[in-house]
Amino acid sequence: MTDAAYVDGSALGGLLIEVFGREMTDAHGCCASCGTVNPLGAMRVYRGAGDVMRCPTCGNVTIVTVVVQERTRVHLGGVRWIEPVA
Amino acid sequence: MSFTSRGFQRRQAPAAPSDRVPPGQYVTRDFPVLSAGPTPRIELAEWRLELIDQADRARSWSWQEFTALPTEEITADIHCVTKWSKLDTAWTGVPVDALLDGVETHARFVVAHSYGGYTTNLPLDDVVGGKAWVAYRYAGEPLEPEHGGPARLLVPHLYFWKSAKWLHSLELRADDEPGFWEGYGYHNYGDPWREQRYSGD
Amino acid sequence: MARAAVLRRLSWTVAEVVDRADETPRVRSLTLDVPDWPGHLPGQHLDVRLTAEDGYQAQRSYSIATPVDGNRVTITVERLDDGEVSPYLTDVLVIGDRMELRGPIGGYFVWEPDRGGPLLLIAGGSGIAPLMAMLRELVRARSSVPVRMLLSWRTGEDVIYADELNTIARDATGVEIAHTFTRSAPSGWTGRTGRLDRDALAALAWTPSERPLAYVCGPTGLVEAVASTLVELGHDPARVLTERFGPTGG
Numbered sequence A: 001m002t003d004a005a006y007v008d009g010s011a012l013g014g015l016l017i018e019v020f021g022r023e024m025t026d027a028h029g030c031c032a033s034c035g036t037v038n039p040l041g042a043m044r045v046y047r048g049a050g051d052v053m054r055c056p057t058c059g060n061v062t063i064v065t066v067v068v069q070e071r072t073r074v075h076l077g078g079v080r081w082i083e084p085v086a
Numbered sequence B: 001m002s003f004t005s006r007g008f009q010r011r012q013a014p015a016a017p018s019d020r021v022p023p024g025q026y027v028t029r030d031f032p033v034l035s036a037g038p039t040p041r042i043e044l045a046e047w048r049l050e051l052i053d054q055a056d057r058a059r060s061w062s063w064q065e066f067t068a069l070p071t072e073e074i075t076a077d078i079h080c081v082t083k084w085s086k087l088d089t090a091w092t093g094v095p096v097d098a099l100l101d102g103v104e105t106h107a108r109f110v111v112a113h114s115y116g117g118y119t120t121n122l123p124l125d126d127v128v129g130g131k132a133w134v135a136y137r138y139a140g141e142p143l144e145p146e147h148g149g150p151a152r153l154l155v156p157h158l159y160f161w162k163s164a165k166w167l168h169s170l171e172l173r174a175d176d177e178p179g180f181w182e183g184y185g186y187h188n189y190g191d192p193w194r195e196q197r198y199s200g201d
Numbered sequence C: 001m002a003r004a005a006v007l008r009r010l011s012w013t014v015a016e017v018v019d020r021a022d023e024t025p026r027v028r029s030l031t032l033d034v035p036d037w038p039g040h041l042p043g044q045h046l047d048v049r050l051t052a053e054d055g056y057q058a059q060r061s062y063s064i065a066t067p068v069d070g071n072r073v074t075i076t077v078e079r080l081d082d083g084e085v086s087p088y089l090t091d092v093l094v095i096g097d098r099m100e101l102r103g104p105i106g107g108y109f110v111w112e113p114d115r116g117g118p119l120l121l122i123a124g125g126s127g128i129a130p131l132m133a134m135l136r137e138l139v140r141a142r143s144s145v146p147v148r149m150l151l152s153w154r155t156g157e158d159v160i161y162a163d164e165l166n167t168i169a170r171d172a173t174g175v176e177i178a179h180t181f182t183r184s185a186p187s188g189w190t191g192r193t194g195r196l197d198r199d200a201l202a203a204l205a206w207t208p209s210e211r212p213l214a215y216v217c218g219p220t221g222l223v224e225a226v227a228s229t230l231v232e233l234g235h236d237p238a239r240v241l242t243e244r245f246g247p248t249g250g
Helices: A007-022 B063-067 B095-101 C086-092 C125-140 C162-171 C198-204 C220-232
Strands: A006-008 A026-029 A038-039 A044-047 A050-053 A061-068 A071-075 A078-081 B048-053 B056-062 B071-078 B086-093 B111-113 B119-123 B133-139 B150-152 B168-174 C013-024 C027-033 C045-051 C057-063 C070-079 C098-105 C119-124 C147-155 C174-183 C212-215 C240-243
Touching: A006 A007, A006 B133, A006 C098, A007 A050, A007 A061, A007 A071, A007 C057, A007 C098, A026 A061, A044 C240, B048 B095, B048 C240, B056 B063, B063 B133, B071 B133, B086 B095, B095 B133, C013 C070, C045 C070, C057 C070, C057 C125, C070 C086, C070 C125, C098 C174, C119 C125, C119 C220, C125 C147, C125 C174, C147 C198, C162 C174, C198 C220, C212 C220, C220 C240
Parallel strands: B048 B168, C119 C147, C119 C212, C147 C174, C212 C240
Antiparallel strands: A006 A044, A026 A038, A026 A078, A044 A050, A050 A061, A061 A071, B048 B056, B071 B086, B086 B133, B111 B119, B111 B168, B133 B150, C013 C027, C013 C098, C027 C070, C045 C057, C045 C098
């Protein structure tokens, strides 16, 4: 399954700082599907109606961001946890 | 006064009569590729289109069977919730009416399932009566994988996220079930002319 | 200093174009003066936002190509023919113009000498920009981290920072730079041609037992192919970092 359609987690870097108030691409996220831990910057981002971040190990959705009229909602249902660096 | 960039303007949009451009949209000559996940690659020998009526598999077509069905040539304007519209797009597809021909159902809703896991939901009324097709050619060529090939749902009167790419099955249901983007806050119906982008619009 | 910077609130700020340099016929470097710039780490990027008179906005991300230099940051932009933002940056902006940006952004695809190495920097085309910030910082800091830099270009005309790369390769001990050309090589070129495939990477990169820290940046196809090949060759996936902003950029 070739896949040229994604960008790296860094592409959401600015948006994540807006929401979390700090740099998040080096934060670690635990995929709720497979349990693998990866930095958010290493996750794959697909740009659709909103942005869909997927686990680079299993491909399942980890985080989805939707921007509605200047408000940003971050759906975190695909991660068990996120841990920013100290 | 907020900042403006000297000399910057959006790319020249093709002229379009305003009655063809829904509110908040701009016309493009491109065909942007948007996706919620990787492009599935499906071997035609393994491809199936299924019609599921309330949990029972009512019908199934192989690629050969499906492409032997009578088709229509469709010219339609399409509107993406990310604000681009593309006018006079040309497709070849099988009307959903033909796929449902002879199927007796009490279903009022349909969920389109794509290879790769994407879903979207619509009222059954919105895919019958000449309003929807399963399209497999675009601009005279076989539909490219990045645009949904081998075959995609085509429902031009709604925002284009409802036109599920890489279509695998149409599930007829008595009750509604939000699909992928609907579950993330996009509008359950999605009429571009009423600018129904997000739930609550 | 820069670590504290990444914890600050991110807001749009207006910067002034203070320098403009032609790198190749399609690539320009723009140097911006950003008031109160908090500093940045090599590999970080900034977001640029353009606003038209009618309120239409377009936003793109660009890697910072230079290490920290007071209020000055440089981005290197390739003009994409059907792009919306890149032609504006390369062809319309002049010295004295102002531009909205925010940054620095990024904590994953960053390198500073403390992170060690050996360093493996691999880029295709304008993907070299963040790696150039890393290389320039390494040279400025006189770091002893050894570097192998592998660069893939379409033609000889596409080489960005050509003179500077030659100077660094010549003068900095511990820095090796290899180029390959995929479409047509410069006349008289006796070096490598063709893609950075498995054979090329096996020949040019550090070995897995040397445990390099690899940064790969460029078009999606190249980054995907190189990253997966490095892992196939035995490199630790956690030490192969990739960055791509988009297949089309714009």
